[in-house]
Amino acid sequence: MLIVAALRWSDQRAAVDPLTGEVRTDPRGSGVSAAERAALEHALRLRDALGGRCAAVTVGPPAAEEMLREALAVGADEAVRVDGPDPAIAVTEDGSATARLLLAGLGKPPDVVVCGAHSVDRGTGSTPAFLAHQLGAVQALGLVELTAVDGRLHGVRRLDGGRRERVAFGTPAVCSVEAAGTTLRRASLPATLAARRALIPVVQAGTLPVPAGTAKPYRPRPRPLPIPAGSEPNQRMLALTGALVARTPPKVIRPATATEAAQALVDYLRDNGFTL
Template structure:
């Protein structure tokens, strides 16, 4: 069983700030971490490897410092790690990102049976990269998975929906996006962290992947984020105090006065 896990380095979501002058994310001095949903995806891949055998390869696209989360993945139990890094990849939207990741997966020596991704990245929340990879590779995809089971050459998964869930089956190869309900990622042991620090990480750039420059990075991105901003609060909150029955009456009169109802 050959499994690929696509992970992303994101700023710590609790520390993200927006530069008031540029209206862009201000990452300076902000700690970067592995996208939480990707860590769940990684954990699920390792559990399948432990129960069914095989190999887990982790891939990430980003600047050289992205190596830190790849080493974290190696310390958790991954067998190989690949970093896709080139200045030409910078500024990529989900379309250009999925293109590079798909071509990198195709370049791997072993045929891939399952591709795992987190359901979304916490810095962008689009949830589009995983499905984009599946579409480019022309394989089945199951999104928002909260439970899965390998059944021979098929996989059965339970998808999380807004008002419940559904059970879906797909033949391998398949791409699956994972929610945080599926598992609890393992902690890395100090000895494994030290071993991971010595392991080789394969680095591929634009030339290694033999990609046309017009299809990657900003050049290959038909969508662009012009600016980010924090919506300003409208008015002030009004707090009512007192007994429940009196409070209900006060709230009702307030809503009528403000023509809400």
């Protein structure tokens, strides 16, 4: 059984220009988020419970190998880096190409893929959905707990309003986990030293599409207005604002039943020219 921890190398403090929408990243602040660490820990636990191998894979630049070496140090059986594009391009990608590159880098379909619920730089959580689609696998979202019992996966999903949902499913499966207090195990000193000397395989699986066009701020089109009547400035101001125009005062109604409220709404729409 192949259990994959799909990790994302991202800028933990990406900045977005409020006017142009350009995303500015800094490699010095890039790394792995708490959700990605939780995904790796859950993948290691599933490997221990189900057997097989645990692989850590990422799409990213050479700097992402530091994250993969940490995965080897804590117990991953193998690590693969798929050569990725500039981080700024990866941020604008919708997740489909990232999923394709991840699977191409593995070479064989995995039985279980564990991902972080969402990345810090994008937050959409769309990559797990594309992974599940391309694998034809079931998908479990928003997991705060993930275990294996009798060859099946059992999880607890976080729902709105503080509710929880228990789910059970088989393989192949793609699981999106949240940090939710899950802490990645610590690596021993010999394992850390061995991981620093390990060779990380690099796969050239393709490229991400370059986003077309340039991001621009949304600005509504100007609306043409007629020239206000009047020769004096105050007359033109009154014409523009309509301060002296007779207006219908707002009407407050308090219908006793829902039927009366609906009838009042229908009457108002009919009086204002709406055809029902």
